Amino acid sequence: MTKKTKIKDLTDEEFLHYGSLSCAGCGAILAFRHVLKALGENTIVINSTGCMAVVMQMAVPKIPYFHVLFENGPAVMSGVEQALDILGKRDDANLLVVAGDGGTADIGMGSLSGAVERGHDFIYLCYDNESYMNTGGQRSGTTPFGAATSTTPVGSVIKGENRPMEMRKDVPEIMIAHNTPYVATASIGYPLDLIDKVKKAATIRGPSYIHVFSSCPAGWRSEPKDSVKLAKLAVQTGFIVLFEHEDGKRTFQHLPKKRKPVKDYLELQGRFQHLLEDRETIEKMEEFVEKRLEWIQR
C-alpha cells in the first residue's frame, strides 16, 4: 500500500448531511461517511436498494446520487460509465456503487459479476452486515453459521443458521476469481485502512471491489456503543481477515498476532447467545477460523 492516511490528513468536510435516518450505532452509514470523505464530491453514487438507500434520503446533497433497484446497481453503473465514455466525460468523476450483502451476494450477484467481467471502471462497495437488515433481519448468503435471524430463528429443534460453517458465500474470493484488478476487505473498526483502500481503488483502471464489514446493532442485537468494538473484535478473533488483492498477490492488514477467542466476539451479540454454552460448536468455530486464516495466508 502507498502512503497511509493519518487522522490529521482527513478532510473536515462532510459529504453525508446530518439527519440521516440510520439506527444508532449503524456501521454501514459510518463506512459510507468515510468512503465519501476519501472520494470527495467529484463522485457519482449508485446505491442498490438496502438500508443505505432508505437512510440516505436527501442526506448527500453535494453528490449526484441515484437509488436504484435491489439487484441492478452494477448494471446501472455500466450504463453510466459507458455513457460518460462516449460523451468524453469519463475522467470527470469517481463512480461508486454501494450495496448491502443481500444486494451483493444474493440478488445482485449476476449484475455484479457481469459488470466486473466486462471491465467497467468503477468501485463497488459492499457493506456486509450479514443479513437483510432493511426488511427486518432475514438471513442472507453471508449470514454466518449459528447466527439467529428472523428467518433462521432459534427454535427447539434448529438453532439459528445451520448450513456448514465453511459454506458462507465469500464474495471477495468470487471477485478474485473474476481477476478483478483490485479486491479488498475492510472493517468499520479500522476507518483509516478503509479510506486507504477506497483511495487506492479510485486510482485503479477497471473494476475494484471493497467488502466492508459493518456492524448492525438492530440486527445483531448488540449495544450501539459496541459497534466499533465488534468490528474490531471480528478482525482480532480472525472471523474477518483484512486484505488487499492486487496483481495476484494478497497483502494483509491488522492481522492479529495473537488471536482472541471467538467467544469474545460472539458474547456481545444477541444473535449468538444460544451458542455461548455450546462448547462443541464454539470449538468447531475456533477450528474453522484457524483453518481459514491458514488457508488465506497460504
Place this chain on the structure above:
Amino acid sequence: MTEEFFTGNRAAAEAAKLSRTQVVAAYPITPQTSAVEYISQFINNGEMKANMIRVESEHSAMSACVGASLAGARTFTASSSQGLQLMSEVLYFASGMRVPTVMGIANRTLSMPVNIWADHQDSMVNRDSGWIQFYCANAQEVLDNIIQAYKICENEKVLLPAMVCYDGFIISHVAERMDVLTQEQADMFLPEPNGSNRPLLDPKEPLQFGEVVYPDWYPDFEYKKHKALLESRETILEVAREYNELFDRSYGLVENYLTEDADIVFMGLGSLTSTTHWVVNELREKREKVGVLKLRVYRPFPDKEVIETCRNAKVVAIIDRDIGYGTTGMLYPDVTRALYPLDERPKCLNFIVGLGGKDVTPETIMNIYKISERALKGEEVDTVNWPDARIYD
C-alpha cells in the same frame, strides 16, 4: 432515401444507427438477436459511434439503458418474450425515472410450453408499465417508428420510454423492400442527442434520484406520469406530421382502411392487420361493407380515433394475438371501455388468433368475418372466439 431489401431486425438496427444512438445494451434472445448483431457490426466497422454493453441479462440491459440515459446518452435496446419478462421490473423503473429510451421488441409468446414464435403476449402484459407502445405491420414501419420514437420520447413534455413492437420472424426475419433515410435526412429530422432538457447525474450539479416517496405524495407522481403518457398523443401526432412533411410517409395514432361506411370493422395490432387489408379488399369486391382499423399506437390508447371509427359500425371484430387468461384478449377490454359511453354501441366481438406463431392467414380472417357477419344479421354468437384453435369439448 435509398431503396433496400431489409428484415425488420435490420430495419431496427439501421434506425438505431440513423438516430445516432450512443449506448446500446442488449442480451441475446430469439427472435431479437440479429437486430443487436447488426448494431455490433456497425459499431465494430466504425459506421456507428456508440458503446455496446453486452450485458449478462435483460434485467441488466434495461438497467444499463436507464443509467446511460441519466448520464446524458441516447440509448437503445431490443428484446423479446422471456427477456422482456425478466426486464419487467426495470420497465417501471425506466418510466418512473422518466427516461427517454427506445426499445425494439421482436414479439414472441411466453413459455410454457416452449415456443419461439410470434404473438403479442410479451409486450401486452407490459402495456401498463408507463411506456409508449407502437405496433408495426412491416419493416418500413419499424424503421420509421424507432426514429420518430426518439423525437417523441425526448420531448420535454413527454420524457417517457417507448417500445416499438414488431412480430417475431413474420417481420423480424422477413426481408422486404423499404426506403431507408440517409444519415443527412435522419439528422435533419432528429436533433443530435442532448440531455440538457432533463435532470442528469452530474457532479457539477448534484441531484438525488430514485428517492422514496411517501403515500401523501405518491399519487401526485403517478398522476404526472399518467398525464404525460396520455398527452404524448399530441407529440406523437406532431412528430408524425413533421416526418410526413420531410419524407412523405404518413402516420397517425391509428390507420383507417375503408372504415368510413363499414358495418364490420376489424381491429388489431401488427402484421395481421396487413392480412386483414387483403381480406377486406376481397370482401369489398363482393360489395361487403367492411374495413380495418390498425392501431399503430396502443399506449397511450387512441380513444378518440377508436370511437370515431366505430361509432357508426354495427360489429367491431377485435382481433387479439394474445390472451388474458380467465378473461378475454387484452385489446378487447380497451376497446369496449372506450366505446362504452356511446349511446348506441356496436356489437363487440373478440377473436383470439395467431398464438405462438400460428399463421394468421386470409382464411383465419375470413372465419372472423363469417362469425361477425352472423352477429351482423342478429344471430347469437360467442363474445370470445378462438377461430384458429382446435376446440375440445
